[in-house]
Amino acid sequence: MAKLTVLGAGKMGEALVGGLLASGWREPGEITCTARGEDRLKELAERHGVDVTIDNAAAVRGADVIVIAVKPQDIEPLLSEVSPYISGDQTVLSVCAAIPTTFIERRLGENVPVVRAMPNTPSVVHEGMAGIAAGRHATEAHLETCREILTHVGRVVTVPENYLDAVTAISGSGPAYFALLAEAMIEAGILLGLSREISTDLVVQTMLGSAKMLRDSHMHPVELREMVTSPGGTTIRAIRVLEQSGVRAAFLNAIQAAMERSQELAQGEPEA
Numbered sequence: 001m002a003k004l005t006v007l008g009a010g011k012m013g014e015a016l017v018g019g020l021l022a023s024g025w026r027e028p029g030e031i032t033c034t035a036r037g038e039d040r041l042k043e044l045a046e047r048h049g050v051d052v053t054i055d056n057a058a059a060v061r062g063a064d065v066i067v068i069a070v071k072p073q074d075i076e077p078l079l080s081e082v083s084p085y086i087s088g089d090q091t092v093l094s095v096c097a098a099i100p101t102t103f104i105e106r107r108l109g110e111n112v113p114v115v116r117a118m119p120n121t122p123s124v125v126h127e128g129m130a131g132i133a134a135g136r137h138a139t140e141a142h143l144e145t146c147r148e149i150l151t152h153v154g155r156v157v158t159v160p161e162n163y164l165d166a167v168t169a170i171s172g173s174g175p176a177y178f179a180l181l182a183e184a185m186i187e188a189g190i191l192l193g194l195s196r197e198i199s200t201d202l203v204v205q206t207m208l209g210s211a212k213m214l215r216d217s218h219m220h221p222v223e224l225r226e227m228v229t230s231p232g233g234t235t236i237r238a239i240r241v242l243e244q245s246g247v248r249a250a251f252l253n254a255i256q257a258a259m260e261r262s263q264e265l266a267q268g269e270p271e272a
Contacts, residue, residue, distance in 0.1 A: 002030075004149075005063035007056055007078060008070030009033035009044055012095055015124040016067060017048055019152035022126070032059045060085050065145060068094040068104070072265070075099055079107040088112050088137070093146045095119055097168070098265035101135030101161060113138040115146040118167045119153065121175045128154030129174075131167030165266065169258035177254070182207060 004026060006013040017033060020026040028049035034056050035041050041052040053059050060066050060082045070078050075096050086092065088111035094104055101114045108114070114135035122128045130150045134143050143158060150156045159167060182203050189199025213219055229235040242248075 002064035002145075003032070003062060004030060004065045004067065005032045005034070005059045006067045006069055007034050007059065007082070008068065008074065009035050009040075010069060010071075011121075011124060012119060013067065013069035014044065014048075015119075015126075015128070015153050016069070016095075016149065017044075017050060019123070019126050020149065021048055021050075023152045025148070025152055032063065034059045056082050057085050060090070063090060065091045065093060065149065067149075068092065068096050070096060072096055072099055075104075076107070079104065083108050086112055091115065091138075091142045091145055093117060093149065097172070098262055100266055101133070101138075105135055105137065111137050113142040115142055116161060116164060117146060117150060117156075118164050118172050119150060120171050123153040126153050129171040130154060130156045131159050131164055131171065132156060133159055133161035133164055135161075165259045165262040168262040169255045172262075173255075173258045177251070178207065 004020070006017060009017065013033065017031055020031065021028060029051065031048075032051040032053065033041070033044050033048075034053055035044065036054070038054065041054060044050060045052045056078060066082075066086065068075065068078070075094075086108050090112070092104065092108065092112060092114045094101070094114060094116050095118070097118070099116070101116045104114045104116075105112065115132055115138050116135065117130050117132040119128050119130035123130070128150075130153075132143065132146055132150065134140075147156045147158070157167075185203045186196065186199045189202060190196055194202070210224065213224060214221060225239070229239065
């Protein structure tokens with residue numbers, strides 16, 4: 001079985017580890033995790049039984065797949081630390097936001113296969129969505145290995161790398177859009193006299209059920225909307241107000257802005 005190393009096992013890195021172990025795809029002894037602090041390493045070892053070390057260079061030796069899960073500002077010193085110990089026989093999977101494969105390839109040397117992925121936060125509950133793209137030296141076999149890893153925490157689509165900024169804007173940032181919508185709907189329920197607890201239950205379960213209908217029934221969103229919308233009823237009046245308020249255009253503009261910001265970050269502009 002291939003050995004896996006996760007460099008920088010924060011929330012996303014730990015989500016991947018948890019998914020791989022829960023599915024039985026890997027045993028704890030086949031996974032090594034690194035982190036900055038001894039306390040974090042102790043947590044990972046106690047929670048998952050995996051091997052842990054603070055030494056990134058030692059962790060990549062002998063690993064078949066190396067997952068880079070550090071924050072973008074930490075990736076350059078990390079690559080400098082591990083590059084002498086990574087070869088073209090290994091596969092590098094980066095889940096580091098806004099860092100292009102060319103940036104990693106230049107620092108790891110010739111012929112190291114790099115796959116870039118953009119998973120989202122629901123990966124921590126194994127309902128994530130990820131877009132992946134191959135770097136210059138990554139083959140279909142390398143892509144398939146990385147797809148297999150990510151499917152243990154959700155679903156995966158493969159796109160050309162120049163579309164990963166769009167993936168970031170839609171599914172990467174998407175949980176925040178749904179959270180904002182949920183927050184507004186919950187507050188509306190409170191305004192109408194419901195308790196916060198009941199309003200929250202109504203909103204969250206409605207979002208979950210609607211998402212499952214769209215996914216599992218392969219239903220177009222228009223079909224679901226029309227199913228709920230009766231002529232002259234409550235829903236059509238609400239939809240009219242939303243359309244008059246420009247909600248659809250606001251989402252289009254917001255997601256375009258998110259994609260542009262992702263492109264700026266990829267070009268090295270600092271985070272605000």
